[in-house]
Amino acid sequence: MSKRYLMRRVFNCAALSGSLLCAVFGIFFLFWILKDVFSSGIGAMDMAFFTELPSPPGVAGGGLANAIWGTVLITGMATVIGVPAGILAGTYLSEYGRKKRFASVVRFLCDILVSAPSIVIGIFVYAVLVKPFKGFSAVAGALALAIIMLPVVVRTAEEMLKLVPDATREAALALGAPHWKVTLQVVYRGAFRGIITGVMLAVARISGETAPLLFTSFNNAFWNSNITEPTASLTVTIFNYAMGPYDDWHAKAWGGAFIITFTVLFINILSRLLLRGRTGS
């Protein structure tokens, strides 16, 4: 008896320290990255970084204003395309499709799309949009990012909608409400926070993408407000500057990494807080 108890304690102790070690391993690298990005990037933060265009190669000074704006523009357009489509598809899966065959096919395709390498999606948009229209553009970049975020939004929207109990839907229908009204006024309200959280995480995910943008929005050294022209983005700029020969470029690349990393971190923390608020009420 006591031997079995001892074994159990030993086993418990081993499992505990094993998982603790793994957690520390992960956290260690996360903090290492955060620390490096912070200490190397913070130095690049000045007013010019946010307001000025890049200076000519090799000339110190200037900023990444166009790339920051480009990232906001491309991510924003991707969100405008991807989020409504994703929420509607998630609504179909949860409220209408349920056990239908078509719904399970859609689910399966979403799961495949989630794990598709983002560079493949970039090349796809290159083939269908960039090449035929003979030009890189913010629209093409946004489309690639929208495709990347779409399956994530679809599945989280579905999951969050499914968390609303069926009894709640039945109760609304039993009052004589039509199906669409139940979805719009009851189910969406119950799932609102969860869906917003999912959307935020999806936005965070796409705002760090580089590979698909290389094939779609490409880059631009100047201000550009035309969404059918090549457009700079932070991630592509980081990629170019980090590969470049100049110290000033390296500092700027760190600055860009700093902005993206901490924005994504901020979005993640914010969505956590939102979800916590939900369980609290």
Place this chain on the structure above:
Amino acid sequence: MNDNNNHNDKIIIKGLNFYYGSKQALYNVTIAVKENEVTALIGPSGCGKTTFLRCLNRMHDLYAGNRYEGEIILDNANILDKGLDLIKLRSKIGMVFQKPTPFPMSVFDNIAFGLKLNGISKKSELAALVEKALKDSALWDEIKDRLNESALSLSGGQQQRLCIARAIAVQPDVILMDEPCSALDPVATAKIEDMMTELKRNYTVVIVTHNMQQAARVSEWTGFFMMGEVKEFDKTQKIFTTPSNQMTEDYITGRFG
């Protein structure tokens, strides 16, 4: 049966069979639900009480493969007719579920939801009707200061009474209740039973209950279900004093179930 009351038949169920896919759950149910009285449905779990109740507002239509046979006559029309307007039917027949089903919105909006469905949109009118529904369900004094709080923050008993208030706010003809007190403590249960006595002045009530005393206390009529059949349907007093079916007697005296 020559009973000495003059209540009309509100719903007449004739030869009702119900199937979940290929599985038959109700067999030839034939009873009449009297207007402005409480009809209680009792019987061991799994005997088909919920299934029967959900036939009365065609709730089974939500799920594919369910099938009805027979007739359910409400106001001279068979509600099992294919072309029936379910939205109209359900606005005439309210339902309260076993577990409270508050909507994820404020207390006020919970009740206003049904009212708005009926085309009431003026703020003052909504406020007046919400207040009336909450007073009718004896909830007003308890929560009149919490109308803007989430309904999910109310206690279980309050949530259930809110659901009843929500159901009566739209003034249906009939209210169906599926074990409305089974998730509640005795105090909350007593409050809901008190309400029931008030409710039958204006509504026809059909209540499923596991609790024999509750059936005896609140209802005029009782139906005893077993294995998808109505074994006995009669005045509550008769059922609880001199049941004519041996199985009914065994059940209400607690010999099984």
